[in-house]
Amino acid sequence: MSEGYARENELVSVESNVYDRAMDVGIALSIVTFVVGMLTFADAVPLGATGTELINFFGLLLAATAGGVGIVAVFSYANVVPVTSQRVRGVAFGLLVGLVGLTVAAVALPVSLATMLGLILLVEAGLLAAGGVASRLELVDTDPSRTAGLLAGLAFGVIGAITGAVIVGSLPGVPSAVVGVPLWLLGAVALGVGFGALTIGPREDLGSTLPPALILGVFGATIATAAIGVGWQWAPENLSGGFTGGSIIPLFVLFGSLLTSWSAAKCRADFGARGRQYGAFFVINLNAFLMVAVMVAIVTYVTVKGVSWAFHGFTIGALSLLVVLTPPLVLTIQYARAPAGTDEWHTAARQFFRVIPLAAVGSLATLLLGIFVTGTTFEVPYQYAILVDRSTVMLDTAVSVTPSLQVGNLLVIVSGALLFTYFLRRYGSLRDVGTEYEQLSSVRQGLPAAIGLLGLLSLVYIGIGPVLDGLPIGIGVATLGAVAVAALALAPLGPLVTGEGSLADRAHRNSQLLNVGLLGGVALLTAVVVFEWTAVSNPRLGPVAPVGVVAVIAALASTCAAGLASRARRATDDTLRHRILGDQVTLGLAAAAGYLTLIGLHVAATSEVPFVLGPIEIGIQGSLSWPAVLQGAIPLGEAPGGIYPAIVGTIWIVIGASLFAVPLGLGAAVFLTEYAEQGRFTEVVETATNALWSTPSIVFGLFGAAFLIPRLGDNLSLLAAQLTLSFMLLPLVVITSREAIKSVPDEYRDASAALGVDKWKTIRSVVIPAAMPGVVTGVILGVGRIAGETAPLILVLGSEINATNAIDVLGGFAFTTSPPFVTNDALLTSSAALPTQVWAIITAGVSGSASKGWATAFMLLVVVLSFYAVGITARTYFRRKINYE
Amino acid sequence: MNNQIGDTDTETDTNVSTDSGTDSGLGATAGVETSTTTTAGESEEQVRDEWTDYRFDGPSKLTVENLDVWYGDDHALKDVSMEIPEKSVTALIGPSGCGKSTYLRCLNRMNDRIKAARIDGSVELDGMEIYDPNTNLVELRKRIGMVFQSPNPFPKSIRDNISYGPRKHGEINKGLLARLFGNDDSEKEAELVERSLRQAALWDEVQDRLDDNALGLSGGQQQRLCIARCLAVDPEVILMDEPASALDPIATSKIEDLVTELAKDYTVVIVTHNMQQAARISDQTAVFLTGGELVEYDDTDKIFENPESQRVEDYITGKFG
Known part of the structure; x- marks a missing residue:
């Protein structure tokens, strides 16, 4: 194949030859060994696996890879996701070949997984050496530089030195020192210099293949000959523990696979500039993959450990779950509706991918419907261990979905509000569309007045509520308001159903009616609900006032309006009218969601009395039962109890600290950046802020305990914790806000x-x-840190394990006529918090249940991630606002 | 259209400026001899007062006398005196670094925002001194608007960009309270937005997407939006700092048409690098040359056809700069 430099003139080298294919197999093998190394390191597969176990393992890997490669190949062949790169195809081919070979070897050779890994490393070493030599003898056309470079030389020198020190130092029967110089040092110098010279000296093709091949050979031989086997142990004298083969072998394999990928990729891309690029690409990617794997492993580990206790006795009604599922359902519908790219034939395939999420959520929803139609309870039973009186007890429990038609009002409010905001944001504008009737504009002007009047009346009730108890004002006003809302909501339907012209004509003409009717109705009903809330003390409005019924009717009417508008939209071809009718549909859906939210709010406002509609019941108490998260600890109880107080405590700490730190920090940043003269002063402040940010948290804790607590009632308190953590958050907010x-x-x-x-x-x-996006980023980072902060909290908040009651900050506010006018005892008492509870459970030893600790850690993770989600949503919102999206 | 022929009408006016010109002339002569590292190819000559002594009919909008600007130790603008007539286009041309942008920014005190800048001299708007220590900067900048070299709309909707100035000045009130009490100025805002956009010849292109983010417009549209934003605060003078330098020829010609149109109602002062542009759109032209001195100021036709200064002729014919 030595056609000289014929290929140098070719810009595109499509055909791969045997050499390229072999190197692809090398790269693929390095990927396989990397994955296997990680699996063995995490003890997912025993290193000593032999026989059937080993065959099954490699068979599984082969099946998974064949499946993945197969799907991609099918899509590539069908031109949906065309894979045209020879290198990518080569690696996929290599993966298949390599895994088939390994599975065959597992069947043929009676060895353990460890030995097998050693053999693979030896094979890789052979491949690399062969590749380098083939290139040097110019059997293949490559483009190597004169040398592999100083950096590679240094790296291999260091690796060689370490190898030399270990090998010479561990050789049996040699004196430990010659003429006062330790022998391991001699070995290190000899091998280090040797490897460095071997890398730098020869041409690049040899220099970047032979040293890794040698190292791989050493690793492979050590493992394959069981010099370091599964049972191998090394217990250094000054350590209480020791190292085992089980942890050393995976490390050798991981390191070896990184080396192989680098070297094989260089060979594959013909050395030179392209080779260096391809080699670096693989090493960096595998490295990044390793980092991600570590993070995923941590989260998974905590989840696996904590999830069983956290979901003890979790029960939810099917309808509640359906309510929760509605926003995702709407989102997936929208996703599926979005345009699917080009108009070529494989658009169909893309459409298919867009429909998949909808299908998943939709099938889930159908399942739930099935549950309350058939009336069977869906149950997943499981077992886990807790510690009772120093002995392990297995608990039987289950996660279940019941056919209950009860829904808690909170779920309705959250889902409804989400949908309302979503639709309202998608809704453009109906300004100046359609006919403006005279009566309509008077309604338009009258509505704000009516809402303002209701607000005023609410204020009156807040002030002198009991005085008005005897008068039928409350119920009269609420009923009147409800009737008005019903009229507003139903008004747009009339002209839609009957009248001249086509449906689209009528809808277009009555845009203003729809606009005022729907949005005005929602606004007015909101005012009525607020009024109900203030007037609820007496007479009871809940069961009497037709607010709930009106809300249901209005929601139905809005949905009908949306449906009619959608039908009209389908029938029209005119672009402008199409858009207007689309806006009408969105508006109708928004109003429907708004009315549903108001049902929830209505129940909240009139408390205790559930709103009943046929078999469906919306009440304060829903069908969700989640003891671990929604209950406090049960003293001496049978059931394990929950960590609700700790969750609430952590949330309040984060909210309080942010409320203190964010305005202060932002203000300071504005002053320092916009107003202060840039010079010595700002430099000093900047340095001080940076220093404060790197101050250890325990120092903040000590400050809080020694300075704040004596001044805040001499008691461990929530307020002290919030302040202490806000001091920690402050510098980060200042730094990031300044940068922003x-x-x-x-x-x-x-x-x-x-x-x-x-x-x-x-x-x-x-x-x-x-x-704003930059500021929010800073707050997100800071909140992540303080939510999990433990050391200062132990000092200023204490560490409670079995809190039975959650701290009630909002209810703790009391207004008095004498100074200080506002008091809040809740803020001045101690509270449980998630991180301190984890710490307390660990230090409590046998009396604490490890599973509770894990569940607490899991919930802490969930709480922090939820704060992140909120922060990231806020940031996206602000970014969208300033970018033209 | 306004040159020496009609100077009898404004005798007193021009006399005053001539006097001040003479005073400044002495200082300028002294300055020129000692300093100036000239651009390659620029010949040495003395600036004469009569070159910058431009007389015109009608009132002068801005009167600049003996204006000096230093950036630290750098004497960026040397003893400039000129009068700018009302409702006309005045072009400022000259090579890079000659101080024309600095001069422009002096006219509405934007140079105050540069800490290192020190300004000495007098600028009068309708006879009122703007460098008075008690000048109301808000009012001044409302009356003398500015358009910058690169389009700089705010990252807000087109509507908000236009109504930004009036809203911040309290002329348009759209807050929650205003809406609650029914005295919300949406109508007024809509009128203002339409009027400004029409004046800036942008209305037809954006009227159906006023709520879109202004950063989504093309460069030329953004610049016209900036002009509309400037017009929305109802200025008397509009300063333009190379408004078309970042735009393509079509957008440039739109801006040029717009400038000509605006000169009917406003006093426009425009800095430009493009001599054809100056010749096309301006009524009078001031030439600044290296060292921050005003070399010649006269009718545009006169400057481009028969300049007094050899250096100006060299510059205009492209021998240097």
Whole structure:
């Protein structure tokens, strides 16, 4: 194949030859060994596996890979996801060949997994050496540089030195030192220099294949000959424990596979500049993959350990779950509706992918429907261990979905509000569309007045509620409001159903009616519900006022309006009208969601009395039962009890600390960046802030315990914890906000100044909005840190394990006529918190149940991730706002 | 259209400026001789007062006298005196670094925002000194608007960009309270937005997407939006700092048409690198040359056809710069 430099003139080398294929197999083998190394390191597969177990393991790997490669190949062949790169195809081919070979070897050779891994490393070494030599003898066309480079030389020198030290140091029967120089040092120098020279000296093809081949050979031989086998142990004298083959072999394999991937990739891309690029690509990717794997492993580990206790006795009604499922359902529908790319034939395939999430959520919803139609309970029973009186007890429990038609109002409110906001954001505008009737504009002007009047009346009730108890004002006003809402909601339906012209004509003409009727109805009903809440003390409005019924009717009417508009939209071809009718549909759906939310709020406002509609019941008490998360600890009880107090405590700590730190930090950042003269002073402040951010948290804790607590009632308290953590959060908020404000382009400030707008207004309406994503990023990072902070909390908040009652911060507020006018005892008492509870359970030893600790850690993870989710949503929102999306 | 022929009408006016010109001339002559590292190819000559002594009919909108600007130790603008007539287009041309942008930014005190800048001299708007220590900067910049070199709309909707100035000045009130009490100025805002966008010749292109983010517009549209934003605060003078330098020829010609149109109602002062542009759109032209001195100021036709200064002729014919 030595055609000289014929290929140098070719820009595209499509055909792969045997050499390329062999190197692809090498790369694929390194990937396989990398994965197997990780699996064995995590003890997912025993290193000593032999016979059937080993065959099954490799068979499983082969099946999974064949499946993955097969699917991609089918899609590639069908031109849906075309894979045209020879290298990618080569690696896929290599994976198949390698795994088939390994499975055959597992059947043919009676060895353990460890030995097998050693053999693989030896094979890889052989491949690399063969590749390098073939290139050097110019049997293949490659493009090597003169040398592999100083950096590679240094790296292999260091590796060689370590290998030399270990090998020479562990050789039996040799003196430990010659003429005062330790022998291991001699070995290290000899091998280090040797490897370095071997890398730098020869041409690149040899220099970057032979040293890794040698090292792989050493590793492979050590493992394959069981010099370091599964049972091998090394217990250094000054360590209480020791190292075992079980942990050393996977490390050798992981390291060896990184080396192989680098070297084989270099060979595959013909050395030179392309080779270096391809080699680095593989090493960096496997490295990144390793990092991700570590993080995933941590989260998975905590989840697996904690989930059984956290979901003890979890029960939920099918209807509640369906309510929870509605927002995802709407989202997946929207996703499936979105355009699917090009108009070529494989658009169908893309459409298919877009429909998959909808199908998944939809089938789940159907399952739930099935549960309450058939009335059977869906149950997943499982067992887990807890510690009772120092002995392990197995608990039987189950996660179940019951056919209950009860729904808690909170679920309705959250789902409804989510949908309402979603639709309202998608809704564009119906301004100046259709006919503006005279009566309509008077309604439009009257509505704010009515809402304002209701608000005023609510304030009156808050102030002198009991005085008005005897009068039938409350019930009269609420009924009147409800009737008005019903009229508003039903009004748009009339012209839609009857009238002149086509449905689309009528819908278009009555846009304003729809707009006022739907949005006005929701607004008015909101005011009525708020009024109900203030007037609820007496007379009881809940069961009497037709608010709930009206909300249901209005929701149905809005859905009907949306349906009719959608039908009209389908029948129209005119682009503008199409858009207007689309907006009408969205508006109708938004109003329906809004009315549903109001049913939930209505129940919340009139408390205790559930809203009943046929078999469906929306009440304060839903059908969700989640003891671990929604209950406190049960003293001396049978059931394991929950960690609700700790969750609430952590949430309040984070909210309180953010409330203190974010405004202060943002204000300081604005002053330092916009107002203060940039110079010595700002430099000093910046350095001090950075130093404060790296101050150990226990120092903050000591400060809180020694300075804050004596001044805040001399008691471990929630307030002290919030303040202490806010001091920790403050520097990060200042640093990130400053960076964000600095990165706002000066053009905005110039433009604003040139319009004659003063500095403060410019900062408020241009600079801070543009800096908001950066500020939010800082808060997200900071909240992540303080939510899990343990050391300072132990000092200022204490560490309770079995809290039975959650702290009630909102209910703790009391207003008095004498100073200090506002008191809150809840803030001044101690509370449980998730991190301190984990710590307490660990230190409590035998009296604490490990599974509870894991569940607490799991919930801490969930709480922190939820805060992240909120923060990331906020950031996305602000980004969208300033970018043109 | 306004040159020496009609100077009898405004005798007093021009006399004053001539006097001040003479005063400044002495200082300028002294300055020129000692400093100036000239751009390659620029010949040495003395600036004469009569070159910058431009007389015109009608009132002058801006009167600049003996204006000096230093950036630290760098004397960026040397003893500039000129009068800018009302409702006309005045072009400022000259090679890079000659101080024309600095001069422009002096006219609405934008140079105050540069800490290192020190300004000495007098600028009067309708006879009122703007460098008075008690000047109301908000009012000043409302009356003298500015359009920058690169389009710089705010990352807000088109509507909000236009109504930004009036809203911040309290002329349009759209807050929650205003809406609750029914005195919300949406109508007024809509009118203002439409009027400004029409004046800036942008209305037809954006009227159905006023709520879209302004950053989604093309460069030329963004620049016209910036002009509309400037018009929304109802200025008397509009300063433009190379408004078309970042735009393609079509967008540039739109901006040029717009400038000509605006000169009917506003006093426009425009900095440009493009001499054809200056010749096309301006009524009078001021030439700044290296070292921050105003070399010649006269009718545009005069400057481009028969300049007094050899250096100006060299510059205009492209021998240097």
